[in-house]
Amino acid sequence: MQSDSERLELRRCMKDAVVRQDAAAVVDFGRRLLASSGKPADVMFCASTFAAISASLNSQLGARSLKTYVVRSVTVEPLIPFLATEAVLSNFVLDLQVGGYGSYVDELLNSASALAAFHPDLVLIILDQEEIAGRLPELCADGIGAEVDQEIDECVARMAQLLQSYRSSSSARILLQGLVVPDCTSLGDVGDANLANSLPNSIQRLNQRMAALCGTISDCVFFDVDRLAARHGRVNWCDARMYLASRLPVSAQFFREYSRGLVRSFSTLFRASRKVLCTDLDNTLWGGILGEDGAEGIATGSAFPGNCYLEYQEYLKQLSARGILLAIVSKNNEADVREAFSLRSADLALGLDSFVAHKISWNEKATSIRELAKELSLGLDSFVFVDDNPVECAAIRQQLPDVAVVEAPVLEPWRLVEVLSQQPFFDAAVVTDDDVNRVKEYKAQAQRAELANSVNSRDEFLASLGIVCTFQSALLAPLARAVQLLAKTNQFNLTTRRRSAAEVEEFSSAVGGQAVVVRVRDRFGDAGVVGLALARNQGDACVIDSLLLSCRVIGRGIETALLAYLGDQALRTGATRLVGEFIASKKNTPCAEFYSEHGFTKIISSQETISDSIFYELDLTASKLTTPKWISVEGN
């Protein structure tokens, strides 16, 4: 806990920064104040200070505003400032509205409810056990629980009906909070543990079922509040006095942890996880300094303290298994590092080939990371950097503010995995096959680059790749992958509209609508689903709402093949013109001339428009879009 004078100083700094309209400084001082003060009054102060500069949070920090509606059966009002504050620390600005205590069924089912009228971006569903599974305590009490399974089925079916009904009328993202597993019942600890249908065991099953249900609803995430309760102690998680007197579901001492967990859960609905972890070697991947201690002297392996580093290596290996790319950024002699990896391979969980790239040199680390971003065709905001040296960390924070920096606790190496896992960088509610294949794909990329160096012309190179494009409905991609592409593609993205799963479904089902993805493979590997387009007919024109391509396949003519496919489909559905739209963003300049390069002409609007859209058109009866000759096309 900080002394009062430090607290007051930080609060004064925040006020000064508000006067200067310096949003980054306000958030930074706020973060420092909250990191060391547990006082609710400081949270209230931050909440009102952040609220006063919300417009600057949007404009200066790119914070996303979310109209958020809380559907609830419990008291959440005292939590609101905590939620709003934690959201700002994750770069969201919440515009919150809270529903009535008893009206959640009506709110979710009735298309004329206060919830529907609010047009939220996000709906938080926070119901207690009484509402979700009111009969379970009684059915579990006898220790046999003959009707428990049936009751759980019915609870899940009721919830499914609420969610599906709401989903059919709104594309808002949904967070469904699970139940806290009760800590003690009349069966006692022994009975609760051993009887399959004890209330704790039944609630656990119900939670799993609700999580699975959320997986079947588009843009819906399950918030496992029980995990938080267990982590911080179920005994104190809920203050029975306040729950029974005021229906407050969480004890005031855990408002922050609760809010942080909730924000972390819904964040995955709005932003993609980071894709690359760059690790330092000395005192990070292993203990000691290779240049001084030698390959035999560095600490790694099954004995302490080497096993602390082994734990970190195992953690990285697990990240790699689900598609997070690993890279080495180290100031060392490359020959020494190769020697260490080969001599100590039995003591290391990772080999050099576990890393898709390495920058082992005496160059500035910022330079190395910039090079990596270029080689891997990824934005710096996809990178996480782990290093024990505070000076290196500070340099990256300053020079590459988009990169997330984790400082390895050099004196407490056993904490490294914990420090890393507390960060939300790699959170994902959904993992697709394409994620898992990404590591292989990046290795194939390196082989392609080698081939490119060995052939003479670009056309010859492309022909030698043997590229096959398969077009299919975005709903079958699977849909989660299509939405993931919409959420995270920045560079080759003509309009950067972050469409939700429900919106993709709308395009697919509209008359003359198209929601199409392209899957790409070549002789080196299967890149998976890498491109997407959404379009619908308006009169005689097929209007392209979204068109995007993962940056790792740009420049191979796939974008042209996708456009040609859209043109063919448009003709089939009776359109005679193809209309394209471009909205400039900070990152999409590589595709600014996409439509003009394909023979489209700019539509000069007669009226003054305030939108940033530039429209292009192509007369499909006069010109034909052709797929490059080096690409074979599959699919209808």
Added chain:
Amino acid sequence: MSNDLVPASLRELLADIFEITPEQITPELNMTAVENWDSFRHLQVILAIEGEYGVQFDPQRIPELSSVNLLLEELQKKGATL
């Protein structure tokens, strides 16, 4: 009555929650006088005071603690160091 009868720590806490200045916090200030002081802010006040001074109020007394003076008296009764 003057506001120095309210300890500085309580003044600041209440000011943060009601979004007014600490100088405006006087002993006679009550739920009807402060626009922001509704039943939810009241719960917030109670939770913040409990956290700050390490005390617990009886839920039945909570709705009755509707002025700064009453809050102060209850805190003194609980032996809180202000």
